[in-house]
Amino acid sequence: MKEIIKVKNLDVGYGDNVVLENLDFHIDRGEITVILGQSGCGKSTVLKSLIGLLPPFAGDIFFWGEKIDYFSEASLQALYKRIGVLYQNSALLNSLTLYENVALPIIMKHPDLPEEIEREMVYTRLSQVGLLENRDKFPAELSGGMRKRAALARAMVLDPDIIFCDEPSAGLDPITAAELDSLMLNLKELFDITFVVVTHELRSIEAIADKAIVLKDGVLYYFGPYRELFSLGDRYINEFFLKPRGAGSL
Numbered sequence: 001m002k003e004i005i006k007v008k009n010l011d012v013g014y015g016d017n018v019v020l021e022n023l024d025f026h027i028d029r030g031e032i033t034v035i036l037g038q039s040g041c042g043k044s045t046v047l048k049s050l051i052g053l054l055p056p057f058a059g060d061i062f063f064w065g066e067k068i069d070y071f072s073e074a075s076l077q078a079l080y081k082r083i084g085v086l087y088q089n090s091a092l093l094n095s096l097t098l099y100e101n102v103a104l105p106i107i108m109k110h111p112d113l114p115e116e117i118e119r120e121m122v123y124t125r126l127s128q129v130g131l132l133e134n135r136d137k138f139p140a141e142l143s144g145g146m147r148k149r150a151a152l153a154r155a156m157v158l159d160p161d162i163i164f165c166d167e168p169s170a171g172l173d174p175i176t177a178a179e180l181d182s183l184m185l186n187l188k189e190l191f192d193i194t195f196v197v198v199t200h201e202l203r204s205i206e207a208i209a210d211k212a213i214v215l216k217d218g219v220l221y222y223f224g225p226y227r228e229l230f231s232l233g234d235r236y237i238n239e240f241f242l243k244p245r246g247a248g249s250l
């Protein structure tokens with residue numbers, strides 16, 4: 001199945017504040033879809049709804065053709081088996097080594113798994129992000145880029161089909177951010193992992209995006225192939241992409 005997430009007439013928000021209305025888009029397998037828009041437009045809100053942290057006000061979300069019941073623990077648990085999340089601040093536990101941090105989802109979901117299998121899973125992911133040698137280090141001993149890669153290894157350890165990332169390159173210098181981008185591209189190419197990435201880093205968008213979801217003024221402004229954004233001749237879009245880096249977020 002190519003279309004692994006389908007979003008229909010989705011309204012999201014908090015309390016009685018609707019942040020975004022009537023969203024319709026889909027996420028295709030093996031692609032990187034970026035969610036774009038000005039700060040505060042609701043990018044993180046959409047991501048939180050997709051991963052079940054924020055039940056939608058209205059509308060439907062389907063994963064692999066199955067409608068998610070965001071109020072059902074069983075439905076969410078089934079979803080969590082197949083997705084990974086890279087949180088904005090990496091959210092590694094400082095008192096645990098890298099190995100232990102990456103092993104955490106395994107221990108929580110499969111507490112009885114034999115240690116050799118656990119080790120194999122953790123080592124595989126740490127090698128894929130280039131951190132196997134650093135497995136016994138603590139997060140504080142690592143650079144920001146290494147911490148992000150470790151968080152990515154942890155997001156991947158249970159072999160998810162989709163990884164959701166909220167501003168993965170926030171706080172990284174441009175070179176480290178570019179390394180993280182190529183890591184995501186490699187994971188997509190080699191392991192067919194699908195990514196949904198919230199970002200406002202223009203360089204990163206240019207490097208990784210297959211499809212774009214642009215949010216503006218409480219609605220979906222554009223959804224489609226990233227490359228086609230520029231043939232639209234749309235003033236709002238062009239202005240944002242022409243903005244020099246550092247002049248504000250998209």
Ligand SMILES: Nc1ncnc2c1ncn2[C@@H]1O[C@H](COP(=O)(O)OP(=O)(O)O)[C@@H](O)[C@H]1O
Pocket residue numbers: 014019037038039040041042043044045046
């Ligand atoms: N936990 C929350 N409770 C209430 N309102 C929130 C919460 N989080 C975000 N918002 C509001 O929702 C809107 C969208 O926020 P957010 O999704 O974080 O934007 P973005 O990620 O695009 O910067 C903003 O107006 C913000 O103030």
Ligand SMILES: [Mg+2]
Pocket residue numbers: 043044045198
């Ligand atoms: Mg955000």
